[in-house]
Amino acid sequence: MDLVTPGIGLIFWQTVTFLIVLFLLSKFAWKPITNALRERETSIESALRMADQAKLEMQALKADNEKLLQEARIERDRILREASQAGNALLEEARTRATEEGTRMIENAREAIVNEKKAALTEVKNLAANLSIEIAERILKHELKDSAAQQALVNDYIKEVNLN
Amino acid sequence: MKKLFLLLFSLCSISAFAAEPAEGGEFNPGDMIMHHIGDEHSWEFAHGATLPLPVIVYGKNGLDIFSSSNFLDEHHNPKPYKGYVMEHNHIYYANEEGEPVVEKNEKGEEHHVGPLDFSITKNVASLFISVALLLGVFFTIAGRYKKNAGSAPRGIQSFFEPIIIFIRDDIAKPNIGPKYQRYLPYLLTIFFFIWFNNLLGLMPGGANLTGNISVTLILALFTLIITVFSGNKSYWGHIFKTPGVPVALLPIMIPIELVGILTKPFSLMVRLFANITAGHIIILSLFSLIFIFQSVAVGPVSVAFAVFMNFLELFVALLQAYVFTLLTAMYFGGAVEEHDHADDMGHGDGAHH
Known part of the structure; x- marks a missing residue:
């Protein structure tokens, strides 16, 4: 029965020591430890929250960037399209103008050719006429050296006139 | 455990024929064991080395x-x-x-x-040693927390931090509720006090401090006092006018509830005392077998079993500290719990008004 009979000495020492330990540990160990743990937990929690926030901001930023990029791309496409359109229009215009010019020049050239041709023909006609006249003169002069020949010619002419 | 005892008994019955009656000073395992788990006015570390x-x-x-x-x-x-x-x-x-x-x-x-x-006595001296150890360890840890505030724990700090967090988050918080802060220092102190002393008791030559009824009595008494003094209106209301019980039954219920206040810490006292003392008795009994049979052949078997029991006791040392702390937290929780006024007899299944 000794085993289950509490002894006064140990009860006394246990009470005193346990109270002292409880006091000392509570004041100098558990308080700083639990405070430190709590502080660390709150700091970790806030850090995590901040990281989350940063992530969200990052995402927003990224989305913004994406949007800007998209806009820029659209803009670029638009500018390119416009430029190519303008280029095409210019080319088309140039081509039309060139064609017109060419046509006009060909027309002019043709006109000039026609004119030149006419002038040349007139000149050739005139020259031919003059030459014919000269030749005729020379022939006539040669032919009409003797008066018999002249007489024969006049007769011919008269004959021709009568026939007409 | 059953198998172990069966084996032990069969071993006893076989060897009983072989065992010769001891000559001279007869070995009495009962006296030896009682002497070891009891208290002394001197500390015998080994035979001849007595302080x-x-x-x-x-x-x-x-x-x-x-x-x-x-x-x-x-x-x-x-x-x-x-x-x-x-x-x-x-x-x-x-x-x-x-x-x-x-x-x-x-x-x-x-x-x-x-x-x-x-x-x-030996137990008081062991108590002082354990206290010195407790203060030394936890002041060191507290110092570390102050020195590297906010950084990750290191060394001894990282060994004890999970345990402290476990007691806070898994014992104090769920069982006591929002007022757990007030009781946390007590819970931490009893947990580490019991654990450290359980382990010191397992050391060779160690004293059986937590297996001493005086020690567990005082620990249980502290729990009782704190429970009684933190009891709120609802706690006392459940004791003196248990909701849902007819008035005619109250003369029976009140004494039962009052006895219930005492049986809780009483169970704490007996549980810790009996578990630790029983562990010591089993280990000592296993070693006694060598001397009972007076045979070297029993030695390895005894030692193997004793080693196994010692590992089991290391676990029991932690388990009993946990159980004591957990139950203490539950009693505190019962004392500070705010019941809603539903007639659920504390089961939480009553109609809410």
């Missing part, structure tokens, strides 16, 4: 402080000192022959009378 401890008694001639070695003469025989004599580790008044004084009580039974014994 006498101070005796502090308060008796007829006032306060006396002297070494317990004064009770032994040079041949290690008991002798009286300053009118006191020690018998079976109890100090009694000595008569002229140096024998304990015998008195008769009212019933006529004879018993020895002695002074109030406040000696620093």
